[in-house]
Structure formats: structure tokens, C-alpha cells
Amino acid sequence: MDRSIQDIARLVGTTSRTLRHYDRLGLLPPSRVGSNGYRYYDDGALVRLQRILLLRDLGLGLPAIADVLDREAEPARALHRHLELLRQEQERLARQIASVSLTIRQLEGGEQLMAENMFNGFDHTQYKDEVEQRWGKEAYVSGDRWWTGMSDTERAGWKARTAQLGADWTSAAEQGVAADSAEAQELARRHCEWLAGVPGLPSSGSGSSDNGPSKEYVTGLGDMYVADDRFGANYGGRKGAELVRDALKLFADRNL
Amino acid sequence: MDRSIQDIARLVGTTSRTLRHYDRLGLLPPSRVGSNGYRYYDDGALVRLQRILLLRDLGLGLPAIADVLDREAEPARALHRHLELLRQEQERLARQIASVSLTIRQLEGGEQLMAENMFNGFDHTQYKDEVEQRWGKEAYVSGDRWWTGMSDTERAGWKARTAQLGADWTSAAEQGVAADSAEAQELARRHCEWLAGVPGLPSSGSGSSDNGPSKEYVTGLGDMYVADDRFGANYGGRKGAELVRDALKLFADRNL
DNA sequence: GGTATAGGTTGACGCTGCGTCAAGGTCAAT
DNA sequence: ATTGACCTTGACGCAGCGTCAACCTATACC
Numbered sequence: 001m002d003r004s005i006q007d008i009a010r011l012v013g014t015t016s017r018t019l020r021h022y023d024r025l026g027l028l029p030p031s032r033v034g035s036n037g038y039r040y041y042d043d044g045a046l047v048r049l050q051r052i053l054l055l056r057d058l059g060l061g062l063p064a065i066a067d068v069l070d071r072e073a074e075p076a077r078a079l080h081r082h083l084e085l086l087r088q089e090q091e092r093l094a095r096q097i098a099s100v101s102l103t104i105r106q107l108e109g110g111e112q113l114m115a116e117n118m119f120n121g122f123d124h125t126q127y128k129d130e131v132e133q134r135w136g137k138e139a140y141v142s143g144d145r146w147w148t149g150m151s152d153t154e155r156a157g158w159k160a161r162t163a164q165l166g167a168d169w170t171s172a173a174e175q176g177v178a179a180d181s182a183e184a185q186e187l188a189r190r191h192c193e194w195l196a197g198v199p200g201l202p203s204s205g206s207g208s209s210d211n212g213p214s215k216e217y218v219t220g221l222g223d224m225y226v227a228d229d230r231f232g233a234n235y236g237g238r239k240g241a242e243l244v245r246d247a248l249k250l251f252a253d254r255n256l
Numbered sequence: 257m258d259r260s261i262q263d264i265a266r267l268v269g270t271t272s273r274t275l276r277h278y279d280r281l282g283l284l285p286p287s288r289v290g291s292n293g294y295r296y297y298d299d300g301a302l303v304r305l306q307r308i309l310l311l312r313d314l315g316l317g318l319p320a321i322a323d324v325l326d327r328e329a330e331p332a333r334a335l336h337r338h339l340e341l342l343r344q345e346q347e348r349l350a351r352q353i354a355s356v357s358l359t360i361r362q363l364e365g366g367e368q369l370m371a372e373n374m375f376n377g378f379d380h381t382q383y384k385d386e387v388e389q390r391w392g393k394e395a396y397v398s399g400d401r402w403w404t405g406m407s408d409t410e411r412a413g414w415k416a417r418t419a420q421l422g423a424d425w426t427s428a429a430e431q432g433v434a435a436d437s438a439e440a441q442e443l444a445r446r447h448c449e450w451l452a453g454v455p456g457l458p459s460s461g462s463g464s465s466d467n468g469p470s471k472e473y474v475t476g477l478g479d480m481y482v483a484d485d486r487f488g489a490n491y492g493g494r495k496g497a498e499l500v501r502d503a504l505k506l507f508a509d510r511n512l
Numbered sequence: 513g514g515t516a517t518a519g520g521t522t523g524a525c526g527c528t529g530c531g532t533c534a535a536g537g538t539c540a541a542t
Numbered sequence: 543a544t545t546g547a548c549c550t551t552g553a554c555g556c557a558g559c560g561t562c563a564a565c566c567t568a569t570a571c572c
Contacts, residue, residue: 004548004549005548005549006547006548006549015530015531016548016549017530017531017532018529018530018531020530020550020551021529021530025529034549036537036538036539036549036550037537037538037549037550037551038538038548038549038550039549039550057352057355058352058355058356058359059352059356061528061529062528062529075363076360076363076364079356079359079360079363080360082356083353083356083357083360086349086352086353086356087353089349090346090349090350090353093342093345093346093349094346096313096314096315096342097339097342097343097346099313099314100314100315100335100338100339100342101339103314103335104332104335104336104339108332260519260520261519261520262518262519262520271559271560272519272520273559273560273561274558274559274560276521276522276559277558277559281558290520292520292521292566292567292568293520293521293522293566293567294519294520294521294567295520295521317557317558318557318558
């Protein structure tokens with residue numbers, strides 16, 4: 001009545017290695033072990049194996065399967081939890097697919113679309129004159145190289161990260177957060193951190209630990225946000241831009 | 257101008273461990289390494305890192321990212337391939353979700369967990385011999401689609417027929433009908449007919465008009481009914497299961 | 513100069529679910 | 543006895559780092 005490990009494996013369409021694996025995990029011990037060490041499985045073990053494989057096909061992990069089978073935990077509850085996970089995973093995938101599709105469209109859209117994207121995110125070249133005036137030609141050149149040197153893909157990613165910051169600023173502005181509030185100051189900190197990710201900006205300190213943008217740069221940037229509607233649009237309109245400017249100035253005064 | 261590993265890591269929102277990992281993979285070597293072994297990154301490295309993280313967020317693996325960045329392989333092509341993978345994964349997830357949902361509904365519908373699943377063609381195809389080994393996963397998939405693709409009325413009808421068959425087997429067993437009796441053999445015929453309605457089952461005829469289940473499949477199924485109490489429960493307990501098994505074997509020997 | 517603190521370095525294990533050798537016993541048949 | 547099929551127990555590999563561990567370095571304060 002007992003069957004060898006291979007017999008069982010072929011019967012259910014798996015491998016002997018898997019069965020040994022399950023044995024070691026304690027998930028499916030053989031019903032009998034010969035004096036030679038051979039594993040033998042009876043019908044009971046076979047049934048258990050079927051259950052295991054069924055649950056596995058449903059996507060449950062081996063520990064979860066052991067839980068359901070051994071502790072008689074109500075399968076429905078476990079499956080409900082599992083379903084939640086699957087749904088989340090599916091959503092994550094859907095978002096990823098959307099991102100990839102968007103990126104592809106942008107890539108294939110050519111230069112035109114690129115320009116629009118650049119403007120949408122943070123078009124450094126658009127402000128060539130201002131940047132040059134304030135920070136000199138080198139700052140502009142290196143910044144421009146950085147930006148134009150990016151592929152469309154990268155620009156899209158930069159845009160995405162920037163968008164999160166913009167969204168946070170916007171919601172803060174809508175909630176009437178004060179510029180000197182902890183929340184706004186935290187946003188300001190993130191904003192500076194984000195700025196530091198842009199190479200070629202004038203740095204305040206030469207030390208490695210403090211290399212954010214300079215105080216002047218940050219305050220000037222805030223002014224620019226207010227002065228230029230295109231910037232403000234990314235931060236919740238005029239009110240948002242003013243919040244950004246004020247919060248940045250406070251933050252710069254205090255920390256830079 | 258160079259920044260330490262921690263600076264860079266915080267800048268882009270990752271960890272120094274990750275950067276070391278990328279270094280070891282050759283994906284992102286530091287722009288400079290101090291005599292003390294410290295890694296330093298310049299703007300170029302920062303840009304590259306941002307590209308890496310963007311592609312990673314899109315779900316690409318590190319080798320694929322290296323491909324895109326180093327070999328100047330057209331990103332669009334790589335992304336198209338990647339998109340294909342993502343879509344497949346999403347479909348797989350969708351099927352899994354459908355399966356889990358179905359299982360939950362069945363559980364909450366009140367009856368045996370695995371039994372009905374197996375009837376649906378989910379799992380009992382695993383009782384296959386070597387020749388039929390290529391069935392299985394595919395049977396699972398098509399079985400799932402078959403079931404979830406049915407309308408409610410269809411499902412109800414199928415369930416009713418299944419239940420009727422079970423009831424008839426049970427009453428036959430209770431009346432002590434013999435496996436080789438005309439009555440039991442008629443039930444066996446109905447049983448095979450019913451089986452033929454489940455897609456993805458190994459068929460006896462390779463291309464013939466006779467596409468019922470194979471002889472081996474039917475006898476194996478009978479063995480399973482006896483081996484597994486949950487099946488037996490649908491056919492009047494152990495006695496019922498044994499009747500089904502014996503009758504099926506006889507029928508298979510004679511007619512398949 | 514000593515020391516506290518923060519940050520740097522190179523290993524190396526852990527996690528998931530097995531696939532895939534490697535080296536060597538066992539069994540049934542020739 | 544030999545062959546060939548099957549069995550056993552390790553142990554590495556994969557993806558992408560997290561997480562110690564053990565041990566330098568840099569900076570700053572007293």
C-alpha cells in the first residue's frame with residue numbers, strides 16, 4: 001500500500017526533492033521510513049499532499065499551509081487574509097504597468113513630449129537666464145547637463161519623485177498649514193533634501209555631512225516659486241507657492 | 257563635490273548597504289575610493305543611481321537595469337519586454353484571485369473545502385499516470401476558467417447534476433447494489449458522462465469522437481474516492497465510495 | 513591626547529522554495 | 543557480479559538586500 005517517494009511525486013506531478021523539502025519542514029512527514037532510510041507514503045499522506053498542493057496553487061506559503069492543515073485554523077479566514085494580499089499585489093502590479101506604459105509612450109513620443117515633460121516636472125532649461133543670473137553660468141551648465149543628459153525614462157522618474165513632494169506641499173497648503181509648523185518645516189527639509197539630489201547646485205558647506213543647497217539658493221528659489229506661476233502650479237497655486245517660499249525661508253534661516 | 261555613501265543613500269532614499277550591493281555587482285561603482293577604502297560618489301554616479309532606482313521602481317531586475325544602462329540597449333524595447341512579463345504576472349494573479357474567491361464562496365456555502373474544488377477539475381487531474389503527466393497545471397487553469405466562465409444558471413445546473421449523481425450513488429450503496437449490477441453500471445456510465453463535461457481531463461481517444469475520460473483516469477479516480485474521506489462523503493461514506501470505485505473499474509475495463 | 517560618537521570597511525548568514533549537482537548506499541534484474 | 547534505476551544526505555544557487563559582527567576612521571569636545 002505504501003508508495004515510494006518517486007511514485008508519489010509522479011502521481012501528483014511534483015518532484016521527490018519537493019517531498020523531501022516538505023519532510024524537512026515537517027509539513028509532510030512520510031508515513032513510514034524504512035530501515036534503509038527510504039521514505040514511504042500511504043494514502044493518508046497522499047491526501048495531505050493533495051491538500052498542500054491545492055493550497056500552494058492558491059498562492060499560500062508553506063508555513064501558512066501548515067497552519068491551515070495542522071492547527072485546523074479555519075481555512076476561510078486564512079483565505080480571506082490571503083485574498084487581501086493578492087489584491088494588494090495586483091494593485092501594485094497595475095500601478096507598475098501603468099508607469100511602464102507611460103514611460104514607453106513618452107520614450108516613443110520623441111523630443112516634443114520630452115520638452116513638455118521637462119516643463120511638467122522641473123524644467124531647468126526653462127529658467128536658464130534666471131539661473132545664470134543668480135548662480136553663474138557654471139551652475140546652469142552643469143545643471144543642464146544633468147537634466148538633458150537624462151533619458152526620458154529618468155526624467156519620468158524624477159518627475160514622479162518630484163510630484164510626491166508637490167502633492168504633499170499642495171495638501172499642506174490646502175489644509176492651511178502654517179509655514180513655521182513642524183509639518184511645513186519637515187516638508188521644507190525634504191524639499192532641501194530633494195534639491196540636494198540635483199547636482200551642480202551651490203552647496204552651503206564643504207563638509208560631507210552638510211551639503212545641502214546654500215541658504216541663498218533656497219530663499220531665492222522660494223521667491224522664484226511665487227514669482228512664476230508655472231512653478232506655483234506644482235505646489236498648489238499661489239497660496240501653495242507662498243507657503244513653500246515662507247517655509248523654505250524659515251528653514252534656511254534656521255538650518256542652513 | 258564628492259559625497260559619502262550615507263549622504264548619497266539618504267539623498268535618494270535608500271541605504272548604504274544597497275549602494276555597496278550595487279558596487280559589488282558592478283552596477284554602480286563609486287566615482288572615487290579613498291585610500292581608507294571609503295566610497296565617494298560624484299554627480300555622475302548620482303545620476304546613474306537615480307536611473308537605477310527609477311528602473312527598479314518599474315520592476316526591472318538589477319541585471320536588466322545594467323543591460324539598459326551599460327549596453328545602451330534601447331530602453332523602450334527592454335520596457336516592452338518587461339511590460340509583457342508584468343501583464344503575464346497580472347493575469348496569473350487574477351486567476352489566483354478568482355480561484356481563492358471561488359474557494360471561499362464554496363467554504364462559506366457550507367460544504368467540504370477540497371472536495372468540490374477537486375470536482376471542478378482543479379486538482380483531481382493530478383491523479384495521472386506518466387503518459388498523462390502533461391495535464392495538470394493547464395487543466396487547473398482551463399478548469400478555473402471553465403468554472404468561473406459559467407453563468408450562474410449554468411453553475412447551478414451543473415451543481416444540481418452533480419448532486420443528483422451523488423445522491424443516486426448514495427442510495428444505491430444503501431440498498432446494497434452490487435458493483436457489477438446493471439444499475440451500478442448505468443450509474444458508472446452517467447458518472448463518466450459527467451466527467452466528460454469537465455474540461456482539461458485526459459481523454460481516452462486521441463482524436464476520436466469518443467472523448468470521455470481515459471480508462472486509467474477513471475480507475476485512479478475510484479481509488480481516490482476510497483482513499484479520501486471527503487470524496488466518500490459525497491457518495492455515501494466508505495461503502496458508497498467502494499461501490500463507486502468498483503463499479504467504475506468494471507465499467508472502465510469493459511467500455512473504455 | 514583621550515574619548516565619545518558617528519560612520520566607514522569587509523565578511524557572512526537569513527529569507528522562499530525548491531533545482532541541481534555530488535558522492536555514495538540499495539534494490540531488482542540480468 | 544554488474545548494471546541501471548532509485549534512494550539517501552549535504553550543500554550551493556537564486557534576488558535583493560536586511561542585519562548583525564568585528565574592526566578601522568574621522569571629527570569634536572574636554
